[in-house]
Amino acid sequence: MKNLKRVGKKVMAAVMAAAIFAGSGMTAEAIPARMPDGVLFDSDYYVESNMDLMPVFGRDTWLLYQHYAAFGKAEGRAPLSAEYVYPELPAPASPKGYTINELLMIYCTIIEANGITWDPSLKGNWDETIGAHNIYEWYNYMDGYTGTGWGTGFLEPYNIEQNAYSEVAALRMGDTVGNSDTRYYFEVLGWDESMGMIEIVAWSA
Numbered sequence: 001m002k003n004l005k006r007v008g009k010k011v012m013a014a015v016m017a018a019a020i021f022a023g024s025g026m027t028a029e030a031i032p033a034r035m036p037d038g039v040l041f042d043s044d045y046y047v048e049s050n051m052d053l054m055p056v057f058g059r060d061t062w063l064l065y066q067h068y069a070a071f072g073k074a075e076g077r078a079p080l081s082a083e084y085v086y087p088e089l090p091a092p093a094s095p096k097g098y099t100i101n102e103l104l105m106i107y108c109t110i111i112e113a114n115g116i117t118w119d120p121s122l123k124g125n126w127d128e129t130i131g132a133h134n135i136y137e138w139y140n141y142m143d144g145y146t147g148t149g150w151g152t153g154f155l156e157p158y159n160i161e162q163n164a165y166s167e168v169a170a171l172r173m174g175d176t177v178g179n180s181d182t183r184y185y186f187e188v189l190g191w192d193e194s195m196g197m198i199e200i201v202a203w204s205a
Contacts, residue, residue: 031169032080033061033162040161041065045081046072084165087113100198103160104188110164111184116171119183122148122203135189135201148205149181152189154197171204181205 030044043061046068047053057063068079080086089106092098098106112118123131124147130138135152155163167184174180186202 030081030083031162031165032084032086033159035065037069039065039069039079040086041068041079042081046077046079050077084168085113085115086110089161098157100157100191103157104155104198107155107160107164107167110161111168111171114168115182116168117183118185119205120185122183122185122205123150123187124148126150131201148203150201150203152199152201154192154195154199156197 030042030048032040032042032045035041041061041064043059043064046064047057047059050072053064053067057067068077072079087109089109090102092102108118125145126147129145130141133141171181171184181204184202184204186200189199189201191197192199
């Protein structure tokens with residue numbers, strides 16, 4: 001997940017994948033983001049699909065989006081990759097904006113629309129082992145844990161869609177050797193006041 005610290009068996013594989021992408025000059029993740037006018041736009045996909053724009057705009061998201069809005073849309077240039085499914089999202093119930101629960105629902109909706117199944121069984125015996133102790137002391141209690149790959153991290157409330165698509169990309173990468181994750185589950189640990197983020201623990205397989 002975006003900003004998720006994996007602490008299970010997938011750590012080394014993820015580090016190796018990052019090194020491969022860094023060495024190849026490829027973009028590790030092309031992740032869409034919601035623009036100020038409400039349009040979902042993937043700047044990495046846009047520039048890599050239209051290499052004539054790279055010398056002019058580089059990878060500047062805002063400049064690339066301005067090009068899309070002013071010219072690219074009329075020219076038939078796609079703002080998003082067909083790699084993802086982009087579900088219609090509900091408006092907030094309150095005029096004050098989305099609640100935390102609504103944001104978490106949006107996060108789940110995007111992940112599940114992209115073929116990942118919610119599966120609470122992935123946490124195994126977490127409550128009796130690692131979960132019974134301080135989350136940051138997981139290494140002291142790992143031996144008795146029988147669940148699947150897991151990690152802890154944060155979700156950004158005002159960037160929840162980008163977090164979700166980033167998670168879909170990570171789940172599709174899976175163990176980095178062709179075995180994608182098809183199931184996920186997470187629980188909210190709390191709200192980090194200093195960072196303004198939702199703290200979670202999550203599982204995938």
